[in-house]
Amino acid sequence: MIPTVVWGTGNVGRAAIRAVDAHPALELAAVLVHDPAKDGRDAGELAGLDRRLGVAATRDTEAALAARPRAVVYAAGDTRPDEALADVVAAVRAGAVVVTPALYPLYDQRNAPPEFRDPVLAAVAEGGGSLFASGVDPGWGNDVLPLLISGLGTTVDAVRCQEIFDYSTYEQEDSVRHLIGMGHPMGYEPLMLAPGIPAMVWGGQIRLMARALGIELEEIRETLERRPLDATVTTRTMGAFEAGTQGAVRFEVQGIVDGEPRLVVEHITRVHPSCAPDWPTPPDGAGAHRVIIEGRPRIEVTVEAADEGENRSAGGNATAVGRLVNAIDWLVAAGPGLYDALDVPLRPAVGRIGRRPS
CATH class of the missing domain: 3.40.50.720 (NAD(P)-binding Rossmann-like Domain)
Structure with missing residues (x-):
């Protein structure tokens, strides 16, 4: 032992x-x-x-x-x-x-x-x-899974790894409110979304995939979108999030090859399903990890994991x-x-x- x-x-x-x-x-x-x-x-x-x-x-x-x-x-x-x-x-x-x-x-x-x-x-x-x-x-969603799935294709144009989650039952309020910024005024800049931070956190996974795939990155870029809540919502674990405050975030960390984003780690997170309904949503409404291989054939794999009952993010953990x-x-x-x-x-x-x- x-x-x-x-x-x-x-x-x-x-x-x-x-x-x-x-x-x-x-x-x-x-x-x-x-x-x-x-x-x-x-x-x-x-x-x-x-x-x-x-x-x-x-x-x-x-x-x-x-x-x-x-x-x-x-x-x-x-x-x-x-x-x-x-x-x-x-x-x-x-x-x-x-x-x-x-x-x-x-x-x-x-x-x-x-x-x-x-x-x-x-x-x-x-x-x-x-x-x-x-x-x-989780890490496997941004390294071993996309690399495995990429080997099933004939041609590969881009690899996209997504985390899609509703954080309304997440049991880590400080991170959701202050690190990610949910419930803060739209003018508030949370640490996790500050310029350069997403690339610092997820850039290593982009570089790891590039190394495995034998491609040379020109640079790593970031994109960011934020949406306010249309109405006040109340969550089981964190209480109320007021209308007009940040309710959803979507960002990408992109590995650029030949001027195009070829390797992408994307996060789409909400504190309520009503916010940004036009963005991708998980199949069960709670959370999922998804890998998309754009190419021939186009391959999409979605993984859902459940643990700890109502703490919906616990499965990914x-x-x-x-x-x-x-x-x-x-x-x-x-x-x-x-x-x-x-x-x-x-x-x-x-x-x-x-x-x-x-």
């Missing part, structure tokens, strides 16, 4: 606890939390399971790493990149295999800025750990976590290093059919 620490218990961390518990090669060794109210609580309770796991959450990160766990699922730093990098480097230096969605610049680790790549490589050399970063939006957690035993066998999605194979569910946390 591979002793594994889950660091963080938000939307991603909860799913990670469940995934580690369900994996036959992994053993939950510790759960790290920041909130004092979670300190000492059982991991099963924090993960939304109906049973105890016998692992109490702790805020003592130094003790958890001093125990030299073989693996760490880091789910605590998507909005604090400097602190997240320091945490991950410490875990790698302690000899752990680390998987995380938090370090956007390392999605395409070969072309990552030196200030992100070099500390990780130094920690790998010093401690013998490793790192694999893949997105929570769970599949992103599945990609990361299910890579741990492969990474342990592969040895120390810095890995990306082109290095790490998508694994079948060996030994996990019929096995699930309950």
